[in-house]
Amino acid sequence: MYTIEIDDPCSCFKKSGMDQTMTFENREDAHMRAKVLECRMNQEFCLTHYFTAVDLGEKILITKIVRPVDEDEDYDYEDVKKLIANSNVKIGFDDAEETPNGDKRGKTSTHS
DSSP: OEEEEESSOOHHHHHHTOOSEEEESSHHHHHHHHHHHHHHHHHHSOSSEEEEEEEOSSEEEEEEEEOOOOTTOOOOHHHHHHHHHHOOOOOOOOTTSBOTTSOBTTOOOOOO
């Protein structure tokens, strides 16, 4: 068994309704899910923290650090959040979804 655990969940995580601990039968599924979570949290949460998935063998720990303020960056995080919210790019982990070219996940297709 492989687990993903959220270390020290922030208020955005608590509001998200995501599970703090998830269990998987194989390492590949756990690793892929952790990367999806890491990406979603970095894009959808308040941008106060930066999240990273750390592989510890049978456990993957998603940790947070306070996102450093870059003095050279002059954009507003609220504008970034609005841009992400209005984006039509969706990140998912649903094997039933179709790929952009119409194929079902898990199937291979031949394109010429």
